[in-house]
Amino acid sequence: MIDDLNMALEDLSSKLIRPRGLLELLSPNVLSVNVSLPRRISWNGREVTTGIFKEPTARRTKIRTLGLDGDGQADLTVHGGAGKAVYAYPSEHYSYWEQELQRSLPWGMFGENLTTLGLLEGSVHLGDRFRIGSAELTVTEPRFPCYKLGIKFGEMEMIERFMSGGRSGFYFSVSLEGEVTAGDPMILLAKGQGPTIATVFEAQQRAELEERR
Numbered sequence: 001m002i003d004d005l006n007m008a009l010e011d012l013s014s015k016l017i018r019p020r021g022l023l024e025l026l027s028p029n030v031l032s033v034n035v036s037l038p039r040r041i042s043w044n045g046r047e048v049t050t051g052i053f054k055e056p057t058a059r060r061t062k063i064r065t066l067g068l069d070g071d072g073q074a075d076l077t078v079h080g081g082a083g084k085a086v087y088a089y090p091s092e093h094y095s096y097w098e099q100e101l102q103r104s105l106p107w108g109m110f111g112e113n114l115t116t117l118g119l120l121e122g123s124v125h126l127g128d129r130f131r132i133g134s135a136e137l138t139v140t141e142p143r144f145p146c147y148k149l150g151i152k153f154g155e156m157e158m159i160e161r162f163m164s165g166g167r168s169g170f171y172f173s174v175s176l177e178g179e180v181t182a183g184d185p186m187i188l189l190a191k192g193q194g195p196t197i198a199t200v201f202e203a204q205q206r207a208e209l210e211e212r213r
Helices: 002-016 019-026 091-101 148-153 157-165 197-212
Strands: 029-035 039-043 046-050 055-057 061-064 086-090 114-117 129-132 135-142 170-176 178-180 186-190
Touching: 046 148, 086 091, 091 114, 091 157, 135 178, 135 197, 148 157
Parallel strands: 086 114
Antiparallel strands: 029 055, 029 114, 039 046, 061 178, 086 170, 129 135, 129 186, 135 170
16 A cells, blocks of 8 residues: 555656746747758859758757758858857748748748747847757857848848848857757757847948948
8 A cells, every 4th residue: 555655646746846847838949940951053154052942851850069960051151160050040030021022931941950939039149058959059149141042032132131121040059969859949058148149130230331331
């Protein structure tokens, strides 16, 4: 009888004491993991190599110091590397762009590795560290697009629209390698001391406007 009582208490305890489960429930999460290796395409009469054509993957994907397995960047001077190993873009922005462009957009359309829910540029700070799946990632900077975003959308005006829209997304460095899949929570482990992504992005925009004068 004592053994039965102990088993009942252990079962009750396992159901009541789940702080991590509650934290995961309340945390932002990953809606889609998107990858693509660089490919050569024809553009304006010349060959261009780009890794922007990301597609969702259903498998659990390894995040390494320089990016995700099965993913790559063509021009490491503007994308990738340790400081920009993983690019995240808020899913909340998709409805805005679909209305602006009058077409449906699949996850990964902006070249992001992680399509997220619950994290926006105005609340994410440089230095914020998250556990995502079994990996730990640290926010490093906003995304400033190159001409290949225009190639992806079929219109070079998209670069200016992206910049003026203020919906930049943000890059991560990899603090701890691990695995990630769609549905994983993004748990804040440490708050960064830097400005928000939105603040950094707006400052860069102002600096560029000043240079043009």
